[in-house]
Amino acid sequence: MFKKVNRESIRRRKHLSIRNKISGTAERPRLSVYRSNNNIFAQLIDDVNGVTLAASSTIEKEIKANVKHGGNVEAAKLVGKALAEKAVAKNITVVVFDRSGYKYTGRIAALAEAAREAGLKF
Secondary structure, three states: OOOOOOOOHHHHHHHHHHHHHHHOOOOOEEEEEEEEOOEEEEEEEOOOOOOOEEEOOOHHHHHHHHOOOOOHHHHHHHHHHHHHHHHOOOOOEEEEEOOOOOOOOOOHHHHHHHHHHHOOOO
């Protein structure tokens, strides 16, 4: 008998390994990404103080009005751009990227590239 691979538990194990290596500060927060089938969420986190500095997702009214479906590359680009604009408004330009165990392709890469184009450095 073959055992079915539980990809979510593998991703969580990778995420914990990544989190042991990176941490966000007030000067250089962590850009954390969560991806579901229908939406994508991104936030800038100061791990030292345990505070979210800025957040953006496809469930926000401004972004939801511009996308037909929140689980595609175009939506991820809008989320990345919106998050970067919020960060630059708070004088945050340098971040550390936390892909949360997801592969750097598709929506994750699109969000990262859009954030870079809008002014974030990582």
